[in-house]
Amino acid sequence: MKINSDKCVACGNCTYVCPMGAIYIDPAIKRATVNATECVECYACYNGLSQEHLNPTMVRTMRKLFQWMRLRFDPEPDVCPTAAFEPDPLSWPRVVRRAFSDPRVPHESTGVEGRGTEEVKTNDISGRVKVGEVGFTIEFGRPAVGVWFRDIQKMCAELAKAGVSFEKKNPVTSLMSDVATGTIREDILNEKVLSAIVEIKVPVERTEEIIRLVWAVEKQIDTVVAIGVGTRCDEEGEDYVVGPILERLGYKLERAKTNIGLGRITNRNIERNLAEVAPK
Numbered sequence: 070m071k072i073n074s075d076k077c078v079a080c081g082n083c084t085y086v087c088p089m090g091a092i093y094i095d096p097a098i099k100r101a102t103v104n105a106t107e108c109v110e111c112y113a114c115y116n117g118l119s120q121e122h123l124n125p126t127m128v129r130t131m132r133k134l135f136q137w138m139r140l141r142f143d144p145e146p147d148v149c150p151t152a153a154f155e156p157d158p159l160s161w162p163r164v165v166r167r168a169f170s171d172p173r174v175p176h177e178s179t180g181v182e183g184r185g186t187e188e189v190k191t192n193d194i195s196g197r198v199k200v201g202e203v204g205f206t207i208e209f210g211r212p213a214v215g216v217w218f219r220d221i222q223k224m225c226a227e228l229a230k231a232g233v234s235f236e237k238k239n240p241v242t243s244l245m246s247d248v249a250t251g252t253i254r255e256d257i258l259n260e261k262v263l264s265a266i267v268e269i270k271v272p273v274e275r276t277e278e279i280i281r282l283v284w285a286v287e288k289q290i291d292t293v294v295a296i297g298v299g300t301r302c303d304e305e306g307e308d309y310v311v312g313p314i315l316e317r318l319g320y321k322l323e324r325a326k327t328n329i330g331l332g333r334i335t336n337r338n339i340e341r342n343l344a345e346v347a348p349k
């Protein structure tokens with residue numbers, strides 16, 4: 070993202086909407102400027118502010134005039150008064166930033182489906198997490214911290230060493246050059262994104278081990294890490310296996326999302342899996 074310094078009148082409105090704090094008023098030029106290293110190309114500034122097309126010279130003159138009279142002339146806080154934002158055309162690898170940071174972007178350019186993933190929300194029909202398994206989402210960077218792929222890489226490498234299986238349809242997995250070692254493509258390691266999610270699954274018995282592994286790696290990386298845990302409930306809709314493990318580890322359980330099983334199963338593997346465990 071770029072700000073046209075000929076148009077910017079340094080009102081400062083945009084500095085409040087950038088989730089990365091990447092926009093600052095450069096005192097040397099007295100214009101808003103984007104720190105390109107920290108910008109994740111989320112377009113919150115460009116799409117989030119209304120764009121007015123006032124004449125920059127007129128606005129600057131008015132602001133100076135009002136200042137001289139010890140008054141202020143500020144545009145409405147949700148407006149860029151001079152439409153100063155000018156998105157840069159993005160090429161590889163920088164375009165990855167946008168794919169993981171702007172939920173409205175189409176993802177054909179990257180070949181990945183953005184940060185978005187179904188996780189276990191559609192487990193009824195996808196059968197991603199089967200009986201006896203636990204699905205983990207390991208989310209980096211949210212809220213408003215962001216994450217570098219080089220830090221995601223550290224977590225993936227340790228998870229791979231532990232022999233976990235990465236979800237194939239996940240965007241981070243699709244950017245791995247070697248899924249067996251959790252190695253992410255080298256050319257994107259220095260790209261920063263708003264957030265990203267790694268998805269894995271393991272047998273239930275490994276729940277505590279994986280959570281402790283995530284805790285250990287989290288301390289070595291400079292971002293926020295959140296763990297989501299998905300499991301299948303029994304036929305009564307209860308979970309007596311994973312819940313107690315999480316409580317023992319200090320988590321207060323809040324069941325945030327429950328699939329109630331009305332979906333039509335389209336995954337043959339899960340049908341087989343259910344048939345095996347169903348009471349005879």
Ligand code: SF4
Nearest residue numbers: 077078080081083149
């Ligand atoms: S909102 Fe527009 S005019 Fe105001 S500081 Fe930002 S870029 Fe400049």
Ligand code: SF4
Nearest residue numbers: 087108109111112114
């Ligand atoms: S595109 Fe997003 S990260 Fe970049 S300057 Fe705008 S709001 Fe900040």
